[in-house]
Amino acid sequence: MSSDISYTTEEIAAILKISKLTVYDLIKKGELPSYRVGKQMRVDASDLEAYKQRMKSASKTADSPAAVAAAHDSSQAAAASAARSGQRSVVITGQDLSLDLLAKHMEKSVPGIRPLRSYVGSLDSLVSMYRGESDIVSTHLLDGDTGEYNLPYVRRLLTGRSYLVVNLLVRRAGLYVRQGNPLRIADWSDLGRPGLRLANREIGSGARVLLDEQLRLHGIRPESLVGYGNEETNHIGVAGKVASGEADVGVGIEKAAAIVGQVDFLPLIRERYDLVFLKTPDNREWIESVVGILRSPAFLSELGAISGYDLSMTGQVLYET
Numbered sequence: 001m002s003s004d005i006s007y008t009t010e011e012i013a014a015i016l017k018i019s020k021l022t023v024y025d026l027i028k029k030g031e032l033p034s035y036r037v038g039k040q041m042r043v044d045a046s047d048l049e050a051y052k053q054r055m056k057s058a059s060k061t062a063d064s065p066a067a068v069a070a071a072h073d074s075s076q077a078a079a080a081s082a083a084r085s086g087q088r089s090v091v092i093t094g095q096d097l098s099l100d101l102l103a104k105h106m107e108k109s110v111p112g113i114r115p116l117r118s119y120v121g122s123l124d125s126l127v128s129m130y131r132g133e134s135d136i137v138s139t140h141l142l143d144g145d146t147g148e149y150n151l152p153y154v155r156r157l158l159t160g161r162s163y164l165v166v167n168l169l170v171r172r173a174g175l176y177v178r179q180g181n182p183l184r185i186a187d188w189s190d191l192g193r194p195g196l197r198l199a200n201r202e203i204g205s206g207a208r209v210l211l212d213e214q215l216r217l218h219g220i221r222p223e224s225l226v227g228y229g230n231e232e233t234n235h236i237g238v239a240g241k242v243a244s245g246e247a248d249v250g251v252g253i254e255k256a257a258a259i260v261g262q263v264d265f266l267p268l269i270r271e272r273y274d275l276v277f278l279k280t281p282d283n284r285e286w287i288e289s290v291v292g293i294l295r296s297p298a299f300l301s302e303l304g305a306i307s308g309y310d311l312s313m314t315g316q317v318l319y320e321t
Helices: 009-016 020-028 045-061 065-085 097-109 122-130 151-157 188-192 206-217 235-243 254-260 284-295 297-304
Strands: 006-008 035-037 040-044 088-093 113-118 136-139 163-178 198-201 249-253 263-278 317-320
Touching (some): 006 009, 006 045, 009 020, 020 088, 020 113, 040 045, 088 097, 088 122, 097 163, 097 297, 122 136, 122 206, 151 163, 151 317, 163 235, 163 254, 163 284, 188 206, 198 206, 206 249, 235 263, 249 254, 254 263, 284 297
Parallel strands (some): 088 113, 088 136, 198 249
Antiparallel strands (some): 006 040, 163 249, 163 317
C-alpha cells in the first residue's frame, strides 16, 4: 500500500466489515494509530495493514492453551484499566460545527466520558442509534406531509428505544445558485426546469431528505434533474460544485455558502437541528449534564459567536419517552 493513503473511520468500518463504534474502540485502545485532519479522524493504510497482519498472526495461535491464558489475562487487564480510568466512549454523530463545540465542552465538564465524533448524515445517525452504535445523534429531517422536523422520523426509527430529543439550534436551509443567480431560480418549483444541473447530497443526509421531500411535494421527478445521482458528502462540497460552474443548483445550509464564496444562497426554510440522546442505563447519569451544557452561558456564548444560528430554542426538551 502507498504510504500516503489514509482512510476515514467510516471507510475503515466498511473495509473491516465492523461497526464505526468498533473502529472508535480500536483507536481508543491504541490498536489502530490515528490522527485528525480537520474534523475527521484518519488512519494510514500502512497502519491498517499492520493491524490486519497482527490479527492474522493472532488467529493462528488463538486456540493454543498459552494463547487462551494470555487472552484471558489481557482481557482482565483491559477491563481493570477501563475501570480505573472510569471513562467510557460517547459517540456523537453529525457534521455541524456546533457538535465539535459541544464535544469540547463535554470533555471539559462531564467526568467519566470521552466524546468521540462520527461525521455521518441524519438518517444514518438514527439508524446507528437504533443499532446501539451511537449515544447522541444530530438530525435535521423534514417530514413533508406534516412540515415537522425530526420527530416523525425519530418515532418511526427508534421504536422500542428510550430516548430524549433536545433542540441544539435552528438554521436556514435552501438553494445554492451561481453567483448573480443568472438562471433566476427563486423557489423549489424551479427545480423542475428542463436541463437544470444539480449537485446532490448522499442518501441519508438531511439535505438529501429535504430535496427529495420538496421534489415529491412539487411533483418533480428526481430523474429529470441532471446530476441527481452525483453525490457530495457535505454542504461545502455541494456549494463548491455550484461555485465552480459544474452545477446550477444544490441544496444546503447558509453557512457553507459563506465559507465557499462565489455562490449565492436562497433561504427557503428554517430547519430545526435537534439532538437525540439514547437513554440507556449507562447514559442516563451524564445526559442531564450535557443538557446543562446546552443551556449554559459559556456554551451559548461560544455558539452565538458563529453566524447563522438561531439559539432561541437551544436546550429545550422537545420529546421524551
